[in-house]
Amino acid sequence: MIKYDLAVIGGGPAGMAAALRARECGVEKIIVLERAETLGGILEQCIHTGFGLHYFKTELSGPEYAARFIELVEDSDIEVKIDTMVLSISDDNVVTAVNKTDGLLEIDATAVILAMGCRERPRGALNIAGTRCAGVLSAGTAQKYVNIDGYMPGKEVVILGSGDIGLIMARRMTLEGAKVKMVCELMPYSSGLTRNIVQCLDDFDIPLKLSTTVIDIHGKERLEGVTIAKVDDNRRPIPGTEEFVPCDTLMLSVGLIPENELSKNMGIEFDPVTNGPVVDELRETSHPGVFACGNVLHVHDLVDFVTKESQIAGEGAAKYILGGKTDKKYVKTKGINGVRYIVPQKIDLANEGDVELYFRVGDVHKNAKIIVTYNGQEIISRKRPRLAPGEMENVVIKNDMLKNFDENGIIEIQVED
Amino acid sequence: MSYDVAIIGAGVTGAMIARELSRYNIKTALIERCSDMAMGTTKANSAIVHAGFDAVPGTLKAKLNVEGTSIMPELCSVLHVPFKPIGSYVVAFSKDEIEHLEKLKARGEENGVPGLRILNSDELHKEEPNLNEKAVAALFAPTAGIVCPYELTIATVENAVTNGVEFIRNFNVIAIDKNADGNFVLKSEDKTIEAEYVINAAGSFCDQVASLIGDDSITIIPRKGEYMLMDRAVGNKVSHVIFQCPSKMGKGILVTPTVDGNLLIGPSAIDIEEKDDCATTADGLDGVFKTALKSVPSLTTREIITSFAGIRAHSPTDDFIIESSSKDDKFINVAGIESPGLSSAPAIGVYVCNMVIEAMGGAEKNVDFVPGRPAPVRFREMNTEERKALIEKNNAYGRIICRCETITEGEIIDAIHAPAGAIDVDGVKRRTRAGMGRCQGGFCGSKVVEILARELGQELDEITKCGGESKILFGRTK
């Protein structure tokens, strides 16, 4: 058993930013456990640009964004174990991990930061009928094959799901010489950024088929084609709209799920909407000394926000490590009327700063208002020209406001059209 | 090459026959048209070891089911294949159905099934609290259990190969002739082998294979069954195999835990044209789910991690056909092996082996026969001390490849280099569970491809999902 002040699970943008901030705040013995061969997480395969506009005020590619943090980690005395998989975290924050060089590692950590990121929803979760041939893969897996391994996963491609990864891969495959036949989207709108629709689809004349889904997969050994169909308002396929599209590859970009197997095994309290832990403003979970940040907490659309959130978690962990456990009195947060969720889900009344609440809406709204209430009383109202499920929003709860709140009070956010 | 016996089809039936024959000093070839064993009917079924009350007394099905089920626990133990004797319930929802349970019980007793008992509503709901409260009674069969059919088949083939059987993959028999010595000559597109005896264990293709020697006596109707596999989180919704009262088309939709801790629901039953049409259908899956809700109303579609379909090799005779062909004494048909085929397979192995040895006028025993295979490493099931010791011995067990199922690189390498080892991604998946978890290979798929390529000395783009044209990659980007 080795003693550490802080164990960070995951060396992607979340884990690195959290570890670095904790170090800046005076935490001395920190270890970062990363399952891949390098630090950087999923950014290593996101070779497109668009990262860092908020945080670095410049447009970087994924690997460039990651590299800025990797350098800082390498220059610090933060210990890093790559190719290392965490198997479990015990009730008293003992982290058990495994790798080829150290064998089984047991790390007795005062605090733990969960930064495992997320994974893609697989075909099985969609329950698309058809055969189980080769050629059906998630967009992220395809991205790794193309951008890291240098191999083509297909030549004639249909993409299901118009989230940003799906859009980015449509362009990526086209640039590598594949024919991307279409991007199908179940919803009547794309959950991807408009700029990606323009630059990844329109530029290359790739059709975006809204309210359309894949209902059948054909092919004995390798994929030979898919059947697509229009869907009605309840997202059920409309009979008579079926169309066979020949292709050798079906890429799925149908959602991301926080990867919380470790946290679930610890019995941490979960938010059924985010599929991540319930946290307070310091990103501390229901398990004392265990913090969470980045996509393991809730799926982000911009890495810049992951960095910011992870710095909060790093600071929170530092407070816990250096100041010890304190009794917290919480006011809760809740999304209603069009707001799907809010992170953090609770705020300690003793908090000394302003608290930013991050949230997502469930539908597209134009010229809407965001109303924040405390125990039913309006406290903040903000105009928003456009709200979309794909874009995370935030409002700030000022500290002087917080001072007037009581334990078990509730802050609610809603959309007003 | 010339063999004493050629078995066509490496499903669970062919595998069991091969293993039994390997107890003797005879040269046996186990021939498979696909790139791996257990790729047909064996791959996708309910994975149930039935107690044996379904079959009509006096049939081969009745006899071999009860015998097979009684052999299964010991066989699984020596082959290191997980078998869980969890028992089964046939659930009744009405008075009429209770009468049906009584009939099943009487039939089971006639077949020699031990321990059958009818549970009343209180007993039933105490044992299975998630069961539909409208269930009024159940027939309890304590000898029923669950086993992974492909794992059993893989282990059996491994063991047979260790004992001298030759496993020949990618050999699709398209013609069978006789040579001057009176031996059969089996031809594929590019290879031939000779054998004195042929055993036709070709599953849903048994009729086609038999017709290659002019035997048109067999009819196989492929009957599709669709299943849904649910997350481990709901694996304990039921603790027994839950059947509904059977209908003409089969045993109805069942809900059961799997040996790996998931929950399995299915199958549908649709007669189809093509013998290898394993496509699931929206209607079929919808029907499976809705009917399963009758047993366990609290299931939700959110927990489904994958769905699949299998083919039953249904014979209109409604019984197993295990006999020498009327066209040739040395050609033995083992056909119509549908449910309870998996349960019966160990007994079919013994039965067919005895037929062959008798026909040969006896054979010398294989004194080197080992009944079991070494226990495969299962990192996931080990405790800390065992894991430490394992990695110290070989650090390939220190690298986790599949996160969802906690499968190490060492286990994947073992699966590739085992007797009759894995040569493709699905082969690795079936042997190790890598890629079978929640993410369905999203993260580990590319790593498994890399390991296969490295261990087999191939390029990444030569690796397939399951043989043939099922390639995963189309060459380098540049």
Place this chain on the structure above:
Amino acid sequence: MVKDIICVACPMGCQISVDMNDNGEILSISGNTCKRGDAYARTECTAPARSLTTTVKVSGGIHPVVPVKSAQAVPKGLIMECAKHIASLEIKAPVKIGDIVCKDILGTGVDIIATNICPEA
């Protein structure tokens, strides 16, 4: 002639109509809600440009390819040609971030630079 474009200067996604004469000169711009939209629409109609990201082949590295980007935007019409040109190149490991992989690609004046490291194998 009226050209409809979707502005990508911010997430608003305004529909902008650009009225042009036969010589391609812009007569009027409407539908934008800010000055950035006006500027975007003008460039988009006269000289649309995009940044390009792809990979280039590496020999002797830990990976077979390394990611690259165009240091500035390249003319939109040349994107596919630039990608094809980069696909024909091969560089040697080790590669550092910022290494110039291709100077002045296809005479555009834009350099292609590496965006990740690729150490020697």
